[in-house]
Amino acid sequence: MNFYAVRAIFYFEMARTWRTIAQSIASPVISTTLYFVVFGSAIGSRISEIDGISYGSFIVPGLIMLSILTESISNASFGIYFPKFTGTIYEILSAPISYVEILLGYVGAAATKSIILGMLILGTASLFVPLEIRHPFLMFFFLVLTAVTFSLFGFIIGVWADGFEKLQIIPMLIITPLTFLGGSFYSINMLPEFWQKVSLFNPVVYLISGFRWSFYEKSDIRLSVSLVMILVFLSVCIILVRWILKTGYRLKS
Amino acid sequence: MSTILSVKNLNKIYAGGFQALKNINLDIRKGEIFALLGPNGAGKTTLISAICGIVNPTSGQILVNDHDINENFRLTRTLIGLVPQELSVETFEPVWDTVNFSRGLFGMAPNRKHIESILKKLTLWDKRNNRIMTLSGGMKRRVMIAKALSHEPQLLFLDEPTAGVDVELRKDMWNQVKELKDMGVTIILTTHYIDEAEEMADRIGVINKGEIIVTENKRKLMQKFGRKKLTLDLNEPFNAIPDQLTRWDLSLNDDGTQMSYTYDSSKEDNGISELLAELSLAGISYKDVHTKQSSLEEIFIQLVHAS
Numbered sequence: 114m115n116f117y118a119v120r121a122i123f124y125f126e127m128a129r130t131w132r133t134i135a136q137s138i139a140s141p142v143i144s145t146t147l148y149f150v151v152f153g154s155a156i157g158s159r160i161s162e163i164d165g166i167s168y169g170s171f172i173v174p175g176l177i178m179l180s181i182l183t184e185s186i187s188n189a190s191f192g193i194y195f196p197k198f199t200g201t202i203y204e205i206l207s208a209p210i211s212y213v214e215i216l217l218g219y220v221g222a223a224a225t226k227s228i229i230l231g232m233l234i235l236g237t238a239s240l241f242v243p244l245e246i247r248h249p250f251l252m253f254f255f256l257v258l259t260a261v262t263f264s265l266f267g268f269i270i271g272v273w274a275d276g277f278e279k280l281q282i283i284p285m286l287i288i289t290p291l292t293f294l295g296g297s298f299y300s301i302n303m304l305p306e307f308w309q310k311v312s313l314f315n316p317v318v319y320l321i322s323g324f325r326w327s328f329y330e331k332s333d334i335r336l337s338v339s340l341v342m343i344l345v346f347l348s349v350c351i352i353l354v355r356w357i358l359k360t361g362y363r364l365k366s
Numbered sequence: 367m368s369t370i371l372s373v374k375n376l377n378k379i380y381a382g383g384f385q386a387l388k389n390i391n392l393d394i395r396k397g398e399i400f401a402l403l404g405p406n407g408a409g410k411t412t413l414i415s416a417i418c419g420i421v422n423p424t425s426g427q428i429l430v431n432d433h434d435i436n437e438n439f440r441l442t443r444t445l446i447g448l449v450p451q452e453l454s455v456e457t458f459e460p461v462w463d464t465v466n467f468s469r470g471l472f473g474m475a476p477n478r479k480h481i482e483s484i485l486k487k488l489t490l491w492d493k494r495n496n497r498i499m500t501l502s503g504g505m506k507r508r509v510m511i512a513k514a515l516s517h518e519p520q521l522l523f524l525d526e527p528t529a530g531v532d533v534e535l536r537k538d539m540w541n542q543v544k545e546l547k548d549m550g551v552t553i554i555l556t557t558h559y560i561d562e563a564e565e566m567a568d569r570i571g572v573i574n575k576g577e578i579i580v581t582e583n584k585r586k587l588m589q590k591f592g593r594k595k596l597t598l599d600l601n602e603p604f605n606a607i608p609d610q611l612t613r614w615d616l617s618l619n620d621d622g623t624q625m626s627y628t629y630d631s632s633k634e635d636n637g638i639s640e641l642l643a644e645l646s647l648a649g650i651s652y653k654d655v656h657t658k659q660s661s662l663e664e665i666f667i668q669l670v671h672a673s
Contacts, residue, residue: 115440121470125456125463132458200454204513207418208471209443365422366380 118210122218123225126192130226137188138230141180145234148176149241152298157242163300164331169242174325175297177234181227181256182263182292182317186284189223189267194274197364206365212358216268223264224257231256245328252327258343259320265350272363291317296325301333316346369432370396370445370521370552371417376426378412378576386412388576390426394521399543399553401563401584403666404573410556411451413573414523418448430521444472447519449510451526451556455498461485462494465512472517484512487542504535511542522546524555528562540566560663570662574670584662591665594631596638597624598645599654610648614641625652631659 130137153169160168196202205215238244246252274280295317301309312318313334323339326332332339356362371394378387386409394400404410415421417428419435428435430442456464465481485491488508493501498509507527514522524543528536536559543553543566557563563570564584571581582590603622614637617626629636645652 115473117470117473117475121467124470125459125467128463129458199457200450200452201456203418203420203448203450203454204468204471206420207443207446207448209440209473210471361422365420 115208115210115214118208119214119217119221122205122215123222126188126219126222127225129192130188130222137184137226138233141184141230142233142237145176145180146237146241148172149238153238153242163303164329166329166331167242170244170329171300171325172298173235173238173242173244174328175292175295175321176238177231177256178259178295178317178321178324179292179297180234181231181259182288182320183284184230185223185227185260185263186267186270186288188226189220189264190271190274190280190284192219192223193268193271194280197271202364206361212355215358216265216354220261220264220268223267224260227260227264228256231260247330248327252324255320255324255327255343258347259324262343262347262350265347265354269350269353269357272357275363288317291315292321296321296333316342319343368396369393370430371554372429372432373413373417374427374429376413376416376428377424378409378416378421379424386576387416387423390573390576390578392571392578392581394552394554395569396520396552397547397550398568399547399555399566400569400571401567402554402556402571402573403560403563404556405670408573409576410573411525412576414448414450414525414554414556418446418523419443440473444517445520447514447517447522449507449514449522449524449527451529453503453506453510453530455506455509457499458497460495460497461490461501461509461512464498464509465516468513469516474517480518481512481516484515487545488512489538504531507531511539515546519551521552521554524553526556526558528557528559536562560661560666564662572666572669579669588659588662588665589631591668593628593660593664594636595658595660596627596629596641597656597658598626598652599624601651601653604650608648608650611641611644614644625650 149169152172157168157172162168163171196205235244270280270283294312295315296312301312301318304312319334319339319342322332322334323336323343326336326339357364371392373390373392376387376390377385379385390413402410402413412421416423417435419439430445433442435442456467459467462481462485465485466476469476469481482491485494488511490505490508490512493505498506501509507530511524511527527543528539531539540562543555547553555563555567567584569581570584570587572579580587600623604618604625605622607616607618607625615628617628618624619626627638627641629638
């Protein structure tokens with residue numbers, strides 16, 4: 114195990130976060146706070162409870178997931194895309210470092226940032242709405258699992274992208290709509306039956322539902338199904354990343 | 367002298383079908399400076415990239431210190447340092463951080479003294495806290511060398527290290543390369559400045575269209591392929607070479623005051639005595655004689671054109 118290499122990549126990526134703290138941490142925290150102010154306090158006070166939970170509290174898990182998904186993808190994709198863009202990837206490719214170690218460095222750092230961010234948003238949310246976490250360990254487990262899975266997904270996007278536009282296109286055109294339609298702001302039981310069935314094809318529904326269960330023991334989908342779905346997505350990402358690093362797809366010629 | 371790098375039957379065909387390397391066989395000896403020369407697109411960078419693990423070879427084998435680079439990638443890559451042709455640096459990072467990052471990446475424990483000594487040798491110490499984006503092109507090139515040296519490699523690839531660097535800095539870098547050699551580092555250098563190779567290299571390799579045309583000790587190469595020119599400063603100018611001397615490979619300069627004879631310096635009988643005797647018989651007198659050996663650049667051009 115090249116411990117020093119993993120540490121070097123991890124610290125390098127974390128240093129980038131602290132250097133760009135306004136963009137990496139402050140911006141998502143502020144925008145999520147605005148969601149709480151608008152949807153939680155202003156509009157939320159006029160919306161009736163969902164599953165016995167006040168609307169402001171109901172949206173907390175979804176909003177945390179929204180940030181975790183977008184930030185995990187953004188951090189991991191940028192982390193690997195930027196060395197490709199500047200050409201410094203030569204150093205990673207020529208270093209005595211295995212595929213697993215590359216992943217531990219890049220994905221580990223991206224997931225760590227997301228987890229920190231998730232906890233910050235959780236802390237911020239507690240200032241605005243009453244919060245109850247019935248299963249804190251499960252909540253943290255979901256947080257870590259989602260951050261790692263979507264950081265892996267971001268890594269794949271970063272390797273695949275050959276321009277800044279492509280780097281943005283999947284998060285903007287696919288992930289954000291899926292998250293908004295994944296039950297962040299509503300329970301999918303509130304949808305007409307047809308759209309409830311359509312929603313089951315949205316993987317984000319399972320993440321938010323499982324995560325919300327860890328807070329309030331209330332969910333749209335059974336907890337076990339949520340867990341299985343996220344593990345399936347994690348496995349798909351691992352298989353894809355393994356193939357990328359083994360073949361050198363878009364990294365080596 | 368033992369071999370530190372051995373390339374055997376190496377081929378690289380890119381996805382589009384272009385064959386960048388054709389059956390390359392090359393041995394590099396421990397402690398030498400080997401200059402790999404070739405025109406643009408000859409395959410120099412592809413060869414280096416294949417050795418360093420950046421490009422996947424199509425076939426062939428590469429051994430570093432007798433270890434296969436695929437089977438024992440951790441050991442072999444630790445031994446190699448690379449300064450690529452492109453100025454690829456972490457623009458927003460301070461010099462100190464980026465050099466330490468490279469050391470860690472190659473599996474080495476932090477060593478402040480070693481990094482300090484490299485930065486001082488490369489006159490980067492005063493700039494250690496500066497972001498790389500604020501440095502000049504020459505300084506950025508030095509940062510890349512510092513990064514490559516951070517993990518104490520035994521085999522260093524310098525791919526066009528002095529491209530875009532001013533004359534003074536170039537000379538400085540030549541001295542640093544010589545110092546590295548004195549420290550026992552084996553250096554493989556590619557350059558477009560042939561005088562650089564002539565100045566520094568122990569052995570020369572010429573690559574063209576993906577094939578190694580020649581690898582030879584620099585002195586032997588210059589003897590083998592080099593030609594010499596004997597120039598006579600004439601007392602009286604001539605309009606043309608006199609008829610009785612046409613069998614010789616002679617030429618006149620523009621104003622007819624200098625007559626030159628080009629000959630193969632490696633041959634025992636180069637004809638100089640005979641020519642001088644014939645000049646005397648023809649009544650041609652001269653006030654000075656000088657000779658000039660062909661430069662490595664002239665040999666390089668001759669080899670590339672012939673291949």
